[in-house]
Amino acid sequence: MRTSALIILAIAVAFLYETAQLDPGARRVPLAVAVPLMVLALLLVVRAFSERRRPTDTGEPAKPLDPAAPSSPLRALLWVASLPAAVFTLGLQVGAPLFVLLFLRVRGRERWSVTVVGAAMAAAVVAVLFRVLDASIPTGWLLS
Amino acid sequence: MVASKTESTPPWRACAGKAVPVDVVLSPVDVLHAAVAGLQLVFSWPNILYPIIGTLVAMCVAVLPGVSGATLLALAIPLTFSWEPLPIMLLFGALVGGATFMGSVSAILLNIPGTAPNAATLLDGHPMALRGQARTALACSATASALGSTLGVVALVASVPLVSRALPLVGPPEMLVLSTWGLLSVAVVIRGSMLKGLTMVCLGLMVSFVGLDTTTAVVRFTFGSLLLEEGLSLVPVFVGLFAIAEIIDLVASGRETVAGDAGQTEMGGSVRQGISAVLRNPKLLLRSSLIGTVVGLVPGLGGTVAGFVAYGDAARTVDDDSEFGSGDIRGVLAPEAANDAKDGGSLLPALAFGIPASTGTALLLAALQVHGIRPGSELLTTQLELAFVLIWSLFLSNWLTSLVGLSAVRPLARLTLVPTARLAPAVLLLATLGALSFRGRMSDVFIAFAFGAIGFGMKRFEWPRIAFVIAFILGPLFELNLKLSLNLHALGRLNLWTHPSVVIGTLALGVVLLLSRRKSCPARPS
Numbered sequence: 001m002r003t004s005a006l007i008i009l010a011i012a013v014a015f016l017y018e019t020a021q022l023d024p025g026a027r028r029v030p031l032a033v034a035v036p037l038m039v040l041a042l043l044l045v046v047r048a049f050s051e052r053r054r055p056t057d058t059g060e061p062a063k064p065l066d067p068a069a070p071s072s073p074l075r076a077l078l079w080v081a082s083l084p085a086a087v088f089t090l091g092l093q094v095g096a097p098l099f100v101l102l103f104l105r106v107r108g109r110e111r112w113s114v115t116v117v118g119a120a121m122a123a124a125v126v127a128v129l130f131r132v133l134d135a136s137i138p139t140g141w142l143l144s
Numbered sequence: 145m146v147a148s149k150t151e152s153t154p155p156w157r158a159c160a161g162k163a164v165p166v167d168v169v170l171s172p173v174d175v176l177h178a179a180v181a182g183l184q185l186v187f188s189w190p191n192i193l194y195p196i197i198g199t200l201v202a203m204c205v206a207v208l209p210g211v212s213g214a215t216l217l218a219l220a221i222p223l224t225f226s227w228e229p230l231p232i233m234l235l236f237g238a239l240v241g242g243a244t245f246m247g248s249v250s251a252i253l254l255n256i257p258g259t260a261p262n263a264a265t266l267l268d269g270h271p272m273a274l275r276g277q278a279r280t281a282l283a284c285s286a287t288a289s290a291l292g293s294t295l296g297v298v299a300l301v302a303s304v305p306l307v308s309r310a311l312p313l314v315g316p317p318e319m320l321v322l323s324t325w326g327l328l329s330v331a332v333v334i335r336g337s338m339l340k341g342l343t344m345v346c347l348g349l350m351v352s353f354v355g356l357d358t359t360t361a362v363v364r365f366t367f368g369s370l371l372l373e374e375g376l377s378l379v380p381v382f383v384g385l386f387a388i389a390e391i392i393d394l395v396a397s398g399r400e401t402v403a404g405d406a407g408q409t410e411m412g413g414s415v416r417q418g419i420s421a422v423l424r425n426p427k428l429l430l431r432s433s434l435i436g437t438v439v440g441l442v443p444g445l446g447g448t449v450a451g452f453v454a455y456g457d458a459a460r461t462v463d464d465d466s467e468f469g470s471g472d473i474r475g476v477l478a479p480e481a482a483n484d485a486k487d488g489g490s491l492l493p494a495l496a497f498g499i500p501a502s503t504g505t506a507l508l509l510a511a512l513q514v515h516g517i518r519p520g521s522e523l524l525t526t527q528l529e530l531a532f533v534l535i536w537s538l539f540l541s542n543w544l545t546s547l548v549g550l551s552a553v554r555p556l557a558r559l560t561l562v563p564t565a566r567l568a569p570a571v572l573l574l575a576t577l578g579a580l581s582f583r584g585r586m587s588d589v590f591i592a593f594a595f596g597a598i599g600f601g602m603k604r605f606e607w608p609r610i611a612f613v614i615a616f617i618l619g620p621l622f623e624l625n626l627k628l629s630l631n632l633h634a635l636g637r638l639n640l641w642t643h644p645s646v647v648i649g650t651l652a653l654g655v656v657l658l659l660s661r662r663k664s665c666p667a668r669p670s
Contacts, residue, residue, distance in 0.1 A: 001605070003605075004601070004605040004607065007601075008343060008347070011347065014367070015350045015365065018364070018365050018367065019365075022362060022364060023360065023362055025360050025362075026357050026360040026362035026364060028627075028630075029353070029623045029626055029627065030350065030353050030364065030365075032626075033346050033349045033350055033353075034346075034350060036342075036346055037343065037346035037347060037350060040339060040342055040343040040346060041343060043339060044339060044340070044343060047339070072396065073392075073396040073600070073604065075396075076392050076393075076395035076396035077392060077396075077597060077600070079395060080388065080391065080392050080395065080572060080593065080596065080597075081593060081597075083572050083573075083576060083593070084576065084589050084590055084593045087576060087580075087586070087589065088586060088589075088590075092576075092580070096573055096576065099569065099572075099573075100569045100573065103565065103568065103569045104565060104566070104569065107395075107565055107568075108563065108564075108565020108566065109565070110563075110565060110566070114566075118566070118569065122569070122573055125573065125577070126573075126577070129577055129581065130581075135581070135584055138580065138584075138586060
């Protein structure tokens with residue numbers, strides 16, 4: 001609660017600052033929203049820091065996020081973020097099947113047969129979709 | 145008022161093979177004609193394939209706990225970008241309607257609601273399944289869903305002539321009150337903290353302001369990024385918030401399969417008993433459907449509230465409530481009827497004013513906007529057939545889901561055993577392709593994944609996504625009508641006494657806020 005309230009406050013400050021930089025005509029409506037957002041974010045922070053920390057179900061304080069844990073949110077985020085990273089660097093035709101291959105084999109511990117079929121299907125879906133859309137498949141930063 | 149006719153034949157009318165002119169001010173007969181024309185369009189070949197395929201796909205997705213119908217809708221928007229309006233209406237009506245009943249299958253069999261609105265069903269549905277009456281509970285759920293949705297659609301159709309007559313009277317001040325009502329009601333009625341709800345509404349509005357302001361030609365809130373100058377498109381934002389965020393959550397949960405450790409129960413009981421239980425309780429069915437329809441009208445409440453309100457009403461009003469919570473079939477009937485009836489209710493503000501009342505209608509409006517279909521006066525007058533195509537498609541899919549779902553419960557329930565490791569890359573790949581195929585820009589993929597992470601954070605920290613989404617959709621409408629109203633006022637052309645609906649709407653808004661505030665305050669000692 002504390003972390004998320006501080007994040008919201010930071011976003012509210014950024015929006016209020018940007019609103020203040022606008023021309024008077026353009027900032028009329030955003031200001032009417034940014035000021036209440038700032039007030040609400042401050043209230044949230046005050047409430048988050050004034051209430052006692054909730055213990056976990058076992059009565060112990062909540063543990064910090066551990067990226068090495070098999071089901072860690074950070075690990076999940078990293079896995080998911082690797083797809084746009086792979087597509088950006090290697091292009092869709094190479095990056096997407098590579099992501100599927102690695103996800104199935106490393107994260108899912110699937111058999112090689114399932115992994116290879118999954119990656120081949122990903123490559124086929126990409127090729128067919130872009131053929132249907134009559135669009136060029138984006139090439140990656142490394143391969144362009 | 146002078147009636148005007150449509151000049152050209154829109155594509156969906158051409159599909160029917162004939163042009164049916166519709167008056168701008170509609171009589172009940174016009175509405176009936178449009179309803180029949182819409183029905184003919186839905187049941188003509190090959191149009192009928194769209195709702196059937198849409199329903200079957202929605203059924204397969206909605207039965208998976210954690211991967212909601214909203215995920216499917218978000219993925220479908222960019223993938224159908226090049227389609228004509230008619231197939232869009234047919235498909236999206238089916239996707240909205242098809243997802244509703246199937247969530248009850250996993251609720252009854254696995255004690256996991258497929259979608260949040262089915263949470264009330266498991267209170268009595270799963271105990272029935274454990275007692276060997278799974279088939280009875282599912283038959284009751286399917287029948288109540290089909291009949292509840294029918295009553296919701298009847299209420300929607302009956303209100304179309306009234307609403308279409310009122311629409312020409314709605315100007316910028318009225319739209320401002322309506323959009324403010326949508327924004328504030330979603331903030332105050334959603335489950336959890338009102339403070340969080342209001343914060344999410346403000347945040348959603350601010351994010352909707354990102355990009356070029358069309359009235360002043362000033363670029364706002366881009367934080368120096370060229371990517372944001374055109375503003376944030378609905379497609380990557382919704383793909384991120386609903387498809388990618390759900391998959392991050394699923395991967396982070398560490399579940400081997402979508403259903404987790406829940407074991408399946410044996411299929412026992414009788415379909416006839418389930419159907420007759422609904423027919424033996426017509427009052428409960430009507431009351432629950434009415435609750436669902438009314439709750440559906442209010443932005444932010446949605447099926448979860450409809451289900452629990454109807455469940456609570458049933459528990460309070462039935463003669464013998466001793467079995468409630470431990471396998472009373474009326475505890476399945478009431479939430480399922482309400483949950484499906486709310487679809488009809490939530491379509492009315494969406495089609496008439498462009499105000500989404502639920503996540504499903506928010507995504508539906510996004511799809512309509514992407515395809516250039518504007519809700520409001522035009523859709524409910526000159527394009528009324530198209531609106532009816534959506535309504536009939538929703539209606540058909542509600543019935544189809546109940547019929548097919550009942551006969552194919554066992555194989556559909558087996559879908560919940562799909563490994564997470566196989567589902568996640570497939571959905572992520574579809575999300576990437578959806579974001580990329582929308583405008584062919586890599587930046588949309590980055591925006592989608594960024595909003596995926598934001599949506600995951602919102603889910604983890606219990607920040608209401610629905611409040612953010614409704615504010616994001618209503619943002620441009622709110623800003624435009626606020627500016628127009630202020631300009632009209634500055635020019636001396638806005639007299640509140642000539643707009644009684646504004647005064648009444650503002651007073652109603654105040655009453656709603658006061659009542660919700662009183663509800664959230666602790667009771668004072670007497």
